[in-house]
Amino acid sequence: MNSKVVVIKPGFYTSVQDSGRFDYLLYGVPISGCMDKKSAKIANAILNNKNDCALLEMTVSGGHFLFKANTNICITGADMMPQINKIPVKMNTAIAIQKDDELVMHHSKNGCRTYLSITGGFQTPKVLNSRSMYKGITENFRLSKNDELYFISTSKPIKSNATIKNVRIESQQQVIDVYKGPEFDQLTDKQIEILAFTLFTISNESNRMAYPLTEFIPNHLDPIITSIVLPGTVQLTPGGKLIILMRDCQVTGGYPRILQLTEGAIDALAQQQVNNQIQFNLL
Amino acid sequence: MEHCAFKLRYHHFNEKSILIAWPKEISKRVLEDINSFKAKIKSSPLNGQVLQTINAYQSLWVQFKDEIEDFNKAVLTLQNLYENTSLTTEHTTKNWKIPVCYDASFGLDLKTMCTELKVSEAELIKRHCRPLYTVYFIGFLPGFLYLGGLDKELRFPRKAIPRQKVAAGAVCIGDYQTGVYPNESPGGWNIIGNTPVKLFDPSKEKPCFAKAGDTLQFYPVDLKKHTEIKILVQNDVFINE
Numbered sequence: 001m002n003s004k005v006v007v008i009k010p011g012f013y014t015s016v017q018d019s020g021r022f023d024y025l026l027y028g029v030p031i032s033g034c035m036d037k038k039s040a041k042i043a044n045a046i047l048n049n050k051n052d053c054a055l056l057e058m059t060v061s062g063g064h065f066l067f068k069a070n071t072n073i074c075i076t077g078a079d080m081m082p083q084i085n086k087i088p089v090k091m092n093t094a095i096a097i098q099k100d101d102e103l104v105m106h107h108s109k110n111g112c113r114t115y116l117s118i119t120g121g122f123q124t125p126k127v128l129n130s131r132s133m134y135k136g137i138t139e140n141f142r143l144s145k146n147d148e149l150y151f152i153s154t155s156k157p158i159k160s161n162a163t164i165k166n167v168r169i170e171s172q173q174q175v176i177d178v179y180k181g182p183e184f185d186q187l188t189d190k191q192i193e194i195l196a197f198t199l200f201t202i203s204n205e206s207n208r209m210a211y212p213l214t215e216f217i218p219n220h221l222d223p224i225i226t227s228i229v230l231p232g233t234v235q236l237t238p239g240g241k242l243i244i245l246m247r248d249c250q251v252t253g254g255y256p257r258i259l260q261l262t263e264g265a266i267d268a269l270a271q272q273q274v275n276n277q278i279q280f281n282l283l
Numbered sequence: 284m285e286h287c288a289f290k291l292r293y294h295h296f297n298e299k300s301i302l303i304a305w306p307k308e309i310s311k312r313v314l315e316d317i318n319s320f321k322a323k324i325k326s327s328p329l330n331g332q333v334l335q336t337i338n339a340y341q342s343l344w345v346q347f348k349d350e351i352e353d354f355n356k357a358v359l360t361l362q363n364l365y366e367n368t369s370l371t372t373e374h375t376t377k378n379w380k381i382p383v384c385y386d387a388s389f390g391l392d393l394k395t396m397c398t399e400l401k402v403s404e405a406e407l408i409k410r411h412c413r414p415l416y417t418v419y420f421i422g423f424l425p426g427f428l429y430l431g432g433l434d435k436e437l438r439f440p441r442k443a444i445p446r447q448k449v450a451a452g453a454v455c456i457g458d459y460q461t462g463v464y465p466n467e468s469p470g471g472w473n474i475i476g477n478t479p480v481k482l483f484d485p486s487k488e489k490p491c492f493a494k495a496g497d498t499l500q501f502y503p504v505d506l507k508k509h510t511e512i513k514i515l516v517q518n519d520v521f522i523n524e
Contacts, residue, residue, distance in 0.1 A: 022334070022335070023335070024425075024490060025335065025337050026335070026337055026420075026421060026494065026495065027421050027425060027426060027483070027489075027490050027491040028421040028422045028423065028424060028425045028426055028427055028483075028491070029425045029485075029490065030425075127485050127486070128485055128490060136424075136425065136466050136485070137425065137485045138485075179295065179296075179297065182294045182296065182302055182304065225307055225309060225339075225340050225341055226339055226340060226422065226423075226429065227302075227304075227339040227340070227341070227342045228296075228302060228337060228338075228339050228342055228344040230296065230297060230300070232297065250422065250423055250424070251337070251421075251422050252339055252420070252422030252423060252429075260296060260297050262297070262298065263297070263298055
């Protein structure tokens with residue numbers, strides 16, 4: 001049976017995301033998908049969902065939702081102190097939802113992004129084989145007040161042994177594991193030293209497309225002939241600014257790609273808020 | 284067919300992908316070599332392990348289904364494929380004809396360009412419509428075609444201050460490149476006209492009609508024809524040729 005969740009308050013920035021849009025890179029379409037894939041994966045796994053089921057991704061401050069039918073949900077990622085009908089609920093475990101339950105999330109106390117999975121996934125329209133919201137591709141790129149999201153209701157509870165313990169969200173001075181990027185070899189020893197020993201600050205222009213860093217490094221590198229970039233690619237602009245591309249990034253770019261984040265490092269960075277500091281660890 | 288003309292660089296880009304770089308050159312022969320390498324991968328046993336291959340001007344990105352456990356071994360396989368196999372089938376490419384209205388109401392920078400380049404509007408349009416442009420790849424925005432082949436006489440620097448809004452379908456020139464904005468977006472290229480044709484339609488299974496390696500030619504249409512085609516496009520009955 002089809003039912004819905006009503007968005008009473010969307011929160012600071014909430015969107016529907018899934019594992020992403022992989023088959024359309026050749027048309028210049030960004031991959032998108034959950035910023036912290038690891039947390040999203042846990043949220044789906046706990047409900048025995050497939051890994052590509054669509055979830056809600058809430059950023060910094062979560063929303064307020066009304067469920068119009070029975071189902072199961074799971075909340076992972078940053079701790080936004082979730083409450084159902086004003087009673088605090090656990091994260092990283094399956095929660096049975098009754099019709100008319102209200103879920104309220106608050107400001108995150110330890111990370112940047114929280115995931116809300118639901119049995120069978122949110123049934124928003126698929127565009128180019130994915131439900132991940134992206135401006136110009138899907139009708140909306142974020143949730144608004146009074147939006148209604150469909151799901152397939154169920155009263156069948158999840159077997160309760162699937163609590164994941166020790167899911168830690170690091171939120172201070174995160175070490176970010178990186179590989180050498182395609183243009184790494186063009187860096188000077190001095191630049192490599194600065195990259196290794198500087199605590200970089202996440203700039204307030206950060207979003208799902210990119211995390212620019214505040215500190216500049218001296219740079220002599222010229223732009224490259226436009227080439228492929230990926231989520232996790234660290235670009236160095238002619239002005240010496242570092243830009244870490246994230247899940248919604250464009251598919252090509254013209255700045256030297258000096259580092260490449262590991263998949264795990266992208267997930268970890270996605271939990272870092274503006275003004276947090278990070279340090280690169282070259283593998 | 285002549286092959287393995289280039290010295291390639293292989294880079295382990297991330298857990299599941301390898302980036303192959305050709306020498307720093309924007310040319311048709313590089314693009315053809317990239318496309319032939321793509322086709323070789325597609326027709327080899329390696330293809331079973333490959334999720335997709337995407338190219339830019341002088342690079343080819345090979346994404347594998349699983350994590351690459353032995354990078355050197357994977358590179359050897361690719362190198363062997365590049366150097367020691369020949370293609371049995373040629374890949375097919377298409378030529379697209381794109382209508383452009385160069386009316387002043389669309390071509391906001393046409394007049395300035397003509398003055399600076401010391402050419403008449405008719406001459407500029409003729410020179411813009413003459414070449415058979417090559418689609419090198421699609422990037423920057425969904426459906427934005429990177430085209431090679433602009434008449435050298437039409438080279439014109441990007442605007443110092445980009446426009447906040449460039450209309451969907453705007454046909455532009457930026458330095459040595461020409462292109463079409465698929466959707467309304469900010470942009471720093473000089474606008475010379477507008478095409479009513481949709482370069483990107485996410486409701487379609489194939490959201491962009493062109494692909495890397497195809498060719499494209501512009502042809503001039505007047506305002507009336509532009510409106511007519513636009514109506515056909517909006518009703519989804521215009522057929523790209």
